[in-house]
Amino acid sequence: MRALLPDLVVNRVQDIDLTRLYRQGIRGLLIDLDNTLVPWDRASIGPDVAQWLQSVQSQGFSVCFVSNGMPERVAKFSADVGIPAVGRAVKPRKTPFRRALKLLGLTSDQCAVIGDQLFTDVLGGNRMGMLTVLINPLSEKELRSTRVVRRLEKRMLRRLIRQGFLSEASVEHRWKGRNGR
Numbered sequence: 001m002r003a004l005l006p007d008l009v010v011n012r013v014q015d016i017d018l019t020r021l022y023r024q025g026i027r028g029l030l031i032d033l034d035n036t037l038v039p040w041d042r043a044s045i046g047p048d049v050a051q052w053l054q055s056v057q058s059q060g061f062s063v064c065f066v067s068n069g070m071p072e073r074v075a076k077f078s079a080d081v082g083i084p085a086v087g088r089a090v091k092p093r094k095t096p097f098r099r100a101l102k103l104l105g106l107t108s109d110q111c112a113v114i115g116d117q118l119f120t121d122v123l124g125g126n127r128m129g130m131l132t133v134l135i136n137p138l139s140e141k142e143l144r145s146t147r148v149v150r151r152l153e154k155r156m157l158r159r160l161i162r163q164g165f166l167s168e169a170s171v172e173h174r175w176k177g178r179n180g181r
């Protein structure tokens with residue numbers, strides 16, 4: 001259970017308190033792409049997210065995308081915004097995160113993992129001993145396989161709430177308009 005518990009839960013990446021992370025010693029952000037920075041069915045990063053990525057870097061953070069997505073798609077995003085990426089990452093395995101750490105020249109205690117999925121992003125980050133941030137998925141459109149995982153994910157989040165590890169309010173946005181998924 002604890003392995004699935006995120007350190008922080010926010011609605012969107014823009015809601016992350018970066019000053020606080022920096023004060024905690026975080027210098028690197030390993031960020032998921034699909035439904036974290038880009039809606040799953042979109043081919044490019046929106047201007048607001050691109051701007052956020054810029055400001056994150058100007059605040060002293062190094063960024064690396066870590067995505068289970070297709071390498072071509074990941075490479076395109078990477079080139080568009082000039083941020084390194086690890087594609088076809090098979091999160092929650094440790095290998096892609098280790099590759100990202102190497103790319104950034106940072107250690108796991110200096111990095112936070114940011115993503116929209118409990119069983120890939122949060123579990124993977126926790127396995128690495130990194131700070132984990134769960135955000136609400138940008139789009140309801142997803143791969144069929146992801147939709148199955150979402151149901152399980154919801155059950156796990158409910159259990160974490162029942163056990164007092166998470167507040168109902170923190171995941172509230174996640175349930176909204178998602179038709180009881």
Ligand SMILES: [Mg+2]
Binds near residue numbers: 034036116117
């Ligand atoms: Mg994702």
